[in-house]
Amino acid sequence: MNRLRDVTDAATARSPELGPVLAEERSSEPVVVNAMTVDVEDYFQVSAFEGHISRDDWDRLPCRVERNVDRILGLFEEFGIQATFFTLGWVAQRYPRLVRRIVDHGHELASHGWSHVRVTELDADRFRDDLTRTQALLEDLGGRSINGYRAPSYSIGESNLWALQVLEETGHRYSSSIYPIRHDLYGMPSAPRFAFIPEGCESLLEVPVTTVQLGASKLPCGGGGYFRLFPYAYSKWALRRVNRQDRQPAVFYFHPWEIDPAQPVQSGIGLKTRVRHYLNLGRMEQRLRRLAADFPWTRMDRLFVRGAERTYADQA
Ligand SMILES: [Zn+2]
Numbered sequence: 001m002n003r004l005r006d007v008t009d010a011a012t013a014r015s016p017e018l019g020p021v022l023a024e025e026r027s028s029e030p031v032v033v034n035a036m037t038v039d040v041e042d043y044f045q046v047s048a049f050e051g052h053i054s055r056d057d058w059d060r061l062p063c064r065v066e067r068n069v070d071r072i073l074g075l076f077e078e079f080g081i082q083a084t085f086f087t088l089g090w091v092a093q094r095y096p097r098l099v100r101r102i103v104d105h106g107h108e109l110a111s112h113g114w115s116h117v118r119v120t121e122l123d124a125d126r127f128r129d130d131l132t133r134t135q136a137l138l139e140d141l142g143g144r145s146i147n148g149y150r151a152p153s154y155s156i157g158e159s160n161l162w163a164l165q166v167l168e169e170t171g172h173r174y175s176s177s178i179y180p181i182r183h184d185l186y187g188m189p190s191a192p193r194f195a196f197i198p199e200g201c202e203s204l205l206e207v208p209v210t211t212v213q214l215g216a217s218k219l220p221c222g223g224g225g226y227f228r229l230f231p232y233a234y235s236k237w238a239l240r241r242v243n244r245q246d247r248q249p250a251v252f253y254f255h256p257w258e259i260d261p262a263q264p265v266q267s268g269i270g271l272k273t274r275v276r277h278y279l280n281l282g283r284m285e286q287r288l289r290r291l292a293a294d295f296p297w298t299r300m301d302r303l304f305v306r307g308a309e310r311t312y313a314d315q316a
Helices: 008-013 055-060 065-079 089-094 096-104 124-142 162-169 225-229 231-248 271-278 281-294 301-305
Strands: 020-022 030-032 034-040 084-087 108-111 211-215 215-222 251-254
Touching: 008 124, 034 065, 034 301, 065 096, 065 281, 084 089, 084 096, 089 096, 089 124, 096 108, 096 124, 108 124, 108 225, 108 301, 225 271, 225 281, 231 281, 251 281
Parallel strands: 034 084, 034 251, 084 108
Antiparallel strands: 020 030, 211 215
């Protein structure tokens, strides 16, 4: 039984602020504004390397996240894009000035949990601790209330939907933690494709990463490895289809390490992991530039949170 309530229409109809933001193009056709998101973590923190790199070793590895995020800030500035940065507490603690720069550039600071432990590994108490610890640090550093959360490796799905209620209890306003596809590491194919209020929640919105419907199939088109794997023309076609046929904003994501072909190469990993992590890193920035130019982009909270952008002090 699908325990989710698909309230896509309700979520978009009840408030113009929650619906797709429409901008008038020079032609008479309105365009939907999409959400650009970055998962702020370093190359050695990805779940695919979990069995090869211990969390105890993270402090000893050369960090590249700061310079990579700075490049992303520069790129977004060039294209006039304000985006959402789902940031690990671990990264924020070591690079507090980077967190300030993200906020000072006009972006939304949001949570990616403390140290990239999948939610499927946690019970409700430990998940709550992880959320509140990360939220407290990000709010102190950024001076803004933290509205958004993305689970490491999209690790909220059929088996742990209780996590969405914990997110609401801890004051989060939206989550972007479900990938409604079939995948060996994550995914909940039965989930709605667009924003919905999960069962048991009052107002928290789950905003899945974007897929395109093709016949009976949902194909991924919201970023990550797929964006590097498939030709850019596919992503452009798919995102356009979501905007024009579904008339919904797309949610796109990528990682700072994906624009860094010079990162240290991890040995001893399987072929599938190697392809997923390293394929086309050298082409990524150019593709992002095309994506930035081809579609209008904004922050998650501007699309999905009513009355967003309060400061932390306003909230207290
Ligand atoms: Zn992540």
